Amino acid sequence: MNARERFHATCRFEPVDRAFRFETIGFWPETIERWRKEGLPEEVEVISAYVHFGMDLRMPFFIGGGYDAGFVPAFEEKVIEESDEYRILRTTYGSVIKEFKGRQSTLPQFLEFPVRDMKTFEDIKWRLDPATPERLGNWHQTAQLYNESDVPVYLYVCGLFGTARHLLGFDNLMFAYYDSPKLIHAIGEQWVKLLTGVIEQMTASAKIDAIDFWEDMAYRNGPMIGPVLFREFMSPYYKRVIGCARSRGIEVFEVDTDGNIHTLIPLFLEVGVNKLLPFEVQAGMDIREVRKKYGKNLIIEGGLDKRTLALDFGAIREEVEFKVPMLLRDGGFFPAIDHYVPPDVSLENFEYFLKIVRDIGTGKR
Numbered sequence: 001m002n003a004r005e006r007f008h009a010t011c012r013f014e015p016v017d018r019a020f021r022f023e024t025i026g027f028w029p030e031t032i033e034r035w036r037k038e039g040l041p042e043e044v045e046v047i048s049a050y051v052h053f054g055m056d057l058r059m060p061f062f063i064g065g066g067y068d069a070g071f072v073p074a075f076e077e078k079v080i081e082e083s084d085e086y087r088i089l090r091t092t093y094g095s096v097i098k099e100f101k102g103r104q105s106t107l108p109q110f111l112e113f114p115v116r117d118m119k120t121f122e123d124i125k126w127r128l129d130p131a132t133p134e135r136l137g138n139w140h141q142t143a144q145l146y147n148e149s150d151v152p153v154y155l156y157v158c159g160l161f162g163t164a165r166h167l168l169g170f171d172n173l174m175f176a177y178y179d180s181p182k183l184i185h186a187i188g189e190q191w192v193k194l195l196t197g198v199i200e201q202m203t204a205s206a207k208i209d210a211i212d213f214w215e216d217m218a219y220r221n222g223p224m225i226g227p228v229l230f231r232e233f234m235s236p237y238y239k240r241v242i243g244c245a246r247s248r249g250i251e252v253f254e255v256d257t258d259g260n261i262h263t264l265i266p267l268f269l270e271v272g273v274n275k276l277l278p279f280e281v282q283a284g285m286d287i288r289e290v291r292k293k294y295g296k297n298l299i300i301e302g303g304l305d306k307r308t309l310a311l312d313f314g315a316i317r318e319e320v321e322f323k324v325p326m327l328l329r330d331g332g333f334f335p336a337i338d339h340y341v342p343p344d345v346s347l348e349n350f351e352y353f354l355k356i357v358r359d360i361g362t363g364k365r
Contacts, residue, residue, distance in 0.1 A: 002150035003056040007209065011252050011275065013296050013331035019361025021056045023336045023354060025256075025278055025302070030343035038347040053354060057151045061142075063135075063198055064158030065214035065256075068093050069166040070194060071127040072135045075114075093166060094124065115167040118183050124167075125190050130197025143206035152209040155202065159213035159255065160191050160234050161225070170224070177229055188237040196244040203248035210252035211245055213273070218259025220283045230267050242272035252299070258339065259283045265290070269297055278302030278338045285338070288323060291330055300327065301334035309337065309345040309353055316349060320356045328361065335361065 001009065001017045009016045027046050036042055044052045051057070064070030074092035081088040086100050094114030115121045129135075136142075146153045158166065164187050165173050176184055202208055217224050225233075242253050254275035255268055260283040265276065279285040279302045287303030308319040320335075327333035335357050341350060 003058075004150050004152050004209065006056065007152040008251070010332065010334065011210075011299050018363075019328055019358070020334050021054065021358065021361070022050075022058070022301075022334055023053075023055065023357055024306075024339075024341050025336065026340040028340050028343055031341050031345065034343050035347040035350075040347055058154045059146060059149045059151050060154045060156055061146075061202070062156045063195070064163070065156050065212070066158075067091070067095070067166060069128065069158050069163045071124075072129075072132045073127065095166070095169075110169060113167060113169040113172065115183075115187075116172075117180070118186065121167065121183060121186060128190050128194045130194050130201065135198065136201060139201065140205060143202070146206040146208070153207065155199070155208050155211045155250075157195055157198075157211060157213055159215035159217075160188060160237055161217045162213075162215050163187060163191050165217075174224075177225070177233060181233075184233050188233065192237050192240050195241045199241075199245050199248060199250070203245075203250070208245075208248075208250050210254060210275075211242075211250060213253070213255045215255050215257040216259075217257050218261045218264070218283070220260060222260050222262075223264050227263065227267055230264060235267065235271050238268075238271035238273070246272065254299070254301070260285060265294065265298070269294070275299035275301065277334075278336065280338045281305040282307065282338075287327060287333075291327060291333075296330075296332060299332045299334075302336045302338045303327075304335065304337045304357075306337040306339055306342060306345070309349050310342065311349075313349070313352055316353050317356055320353070320360065324357060324360050 003020070006016050006020050010020050027049050029046055032040065032044065032046055032049060041052070071093060075090065075094045077092050078090045079087055080090060080096065084101070086098055088096065088098050088111065090096050095110055096112035098109040098111060100108070114124055164184060167187060168176055245253065252275055253273045254277060255273050256277055258278065258280050261276065268276065274297070276298060279287050279290065279300065281303065282305070285303065287300050290298065290300060304323060305319055308315045324335050328335070
């Protein structure tokens with residue numbers, strides 16, 4: 001099997017030659033810096049680490065995610081103030097942030113957001129137009145590469161909650177659900193227009209295997225919005241986007257969100273999402289219980305406690321052996337830790353973790 005075939009078989013709960021190898025969604029820059037001192041080759045960077053560690057790769061196309069709602073053209077970056085400790089700048093995604101120097105894994109402080117009301121949204125929504133020529137670039141040439149790929153082709157987008165939060169800021173968004181519902185619905189309509197337009201253009205000439213929706217919409221004690229707001233402000237729009245994508249042959253729809261997402265899993269399933277990650281253990285996400293509850297309705301990626309990788313080999317082995325064999329036996333599982341590899345994890349421990357997981361994934365244990 002190549003990685004593309006292995007990916008689809010895993011997602012369909014079909015037999016595979018071995019487990020898909022994508023054991024982390026990322027590495028903190030400080031982690032890579034530490035590992036270089038422990039023997040990692042100097043040329044290995046955050047992105048090339050996936051290749052170095054022998055993972056099954058993905059071919060990505062980014063429309064948005066992280067801090068990016070998907071603006072094309074992006075805003076012009078401008079430094080407003082700078083000191084030895086920080087700098088304040090207007091970013092390419094329209095927000096004004098305070099960025100602390102020398103702390104790469106520290107989140108910036110957000111000071112201002114691009115949308116305040118319906119007028120400011122109308123002023124910037126042209127940047128979320130799917131027909132902007134620069135958005136897909138020379139797509140016909142790119143499409144051929146995607147069709148010939150032996151790794152899964154992923155479309156990465158900013159989810160609907162994520163988009164609204166990028167535009168308004170978290171606190172403002174929480175008030176807007178009640179004070180400015182028309183604005184939130186207008187954002188939803190533009191989100192659908194952007195994504196369905198892009199999906200239709202891309203799938204006219206290329207096979208897309210999966211869509212990743214970046215949401216990051218939960219904390220340790222639960223999601224940032226509850227079922228009532230979800231059904232009013234997210235469900236109708238997700239159904240339209242996923243309906244469009246499914247009609248164009250896309251099969252896998254995953255949501256990337258940290259935190260405790262238990263109460264929203266049924267609602268995501270209702271709208272057509274069939275894969276979630278990363279199942280953050282310290283937030284109470286137990287992938288064994290999730291599998292028992294949702295069976296083959298949900299593909300699981302992650303769920304292995306990253307904190308154990310900073311302990312000893314015994315703790316690592318116990319965490320892996322407690323979860324991975326059961327999940328792999330049931331199918332629909334991508335064994336991985338529940339976030340980026342933190343900098344308190346040694347290179348030796350990470351390599352041991354990979355060995356244990358891969359031995360199980362190939363039937364050696």
